[in-house]
Amino acid sequence: MRLLLLEDDITLGEGLKDFLRSEGHVVEWFMSISETRGLAQEAFDLLLVDWNLPDGSGTDWIASLRRHGNTTPAVVLTARDRLSDRIQGLDSGADDYMVKPFAPEELAARVRAMGRRLSGVSNHLRKFGDVEIDLTARAVRVDGKPAQITAREWALIEALVLRCGRIVSKNDLEALVSGFDGEVMSNALEVHVSHLRRKLGKDLIETVRGMGYRIPA
Numbered sequence: 001m002r003l004l005l006l007e008d009d010i011t012l013g014e015g016l017k018d019f020l021r022s023e024g025h026v027v028e029w030f031m032s033i034s035e036t037r038g039l040a041q042e043a044f045d046l047l048l049v050d051w052n053l054p055d056g057s058g059t060d061w062i063a064s065l066r067r068h069g070n071t072t073p074a075v076v077l078t079a080r081d082r083l084s085d086r087i088q089g090l091d092s093g094a095d096d097y098m099v100k101p102f103a104p105e106e107l108a109a110r111v112r113a114m115g116r117r118l119s120g121v122s123n124h125l126r127k128f129g130d131v132e133i134d135l136t137a138r139a140v141r142v143d144g145k146p147a148q149i150t151a152r153e154w155a156l157i158e159a160l161v162l163r164c165g166r167i168v169s170k171n172d173l174e175a176l177v178s179g180f181d182g183e184v185m186s187n188a189l190e191v192h193v194s195h196l197r198r199k200l201g202k203d204l205i206e207t208v209r210g211m212g213y214r215i216p217a
Contacts, residue, residue, distance in 0.1 A: 001025050001045040001046060001111065002045050002155075003020060003025050003026065003046050004030070004036070004048065005017060005020075005030070006032075006061070007077065008054050009050070016029075016048070016107070019104040020108060020111070023108050023111075023138070024151050024155060025111065025155070026175070033055050035088065036061075043169075044072050044074065045114075046073050046111060046115075049074075049077065049079035051076055051085075059069065060090050062094055069209055073118065074096075075096040075107075076094045076096070077102075078097075078100060079101075080099070084139060098110070112135065112136055115135065118162060128215065129204075130142055131200050133161055135158065135161065135162075135202075138154055138158075140200065144203070145182045149199070152193060153199075155176040156196065158163065160215045163214070164216075165216065166214060167212045169211065170211040173189050174188070174189050196207060
């Protein structure tokens, strides 16, 4: 999943970014609301938002997104633990609320649960012929045998599985590929899709010419 992390604490932000990336997610980390300007057209799967930021309130920012029609799910991350705070945070338009300090493993589990909820997938195991994809374990098996999938390849296959039957645009998938550290080739998306087809079968990922890719429902 492609995550936007809005957190001004350097230690926490760096730690969450690294942990979530190790889980196979693409994480774009920002330390202030002003840094997120110009992202209105960017496609994120989930927003992780600190409440108190240097230039405003994270809950006010979420509320503003909702007023402008942005329905991207959001999780508030805050040390504010009163019942009234929780109510305010959720009423601002947030979908979940986590009180600091929290274990990054719990946040990762909530991110996975949110992904399943967004896709309408109640079962974390998805089967496509002889290919089995475990969204919780982040594992792929072909004919019952584990397939060796890189982090970038997992980001792509997860995005397609969570939107099974729908076209995922090349722009959105290219953002996933480029969201990892390291140099990216201009044709990186096509290269990774080719690798996935070689590992998982050429018929799993369908090309929709001029639009993107999809996994048929």
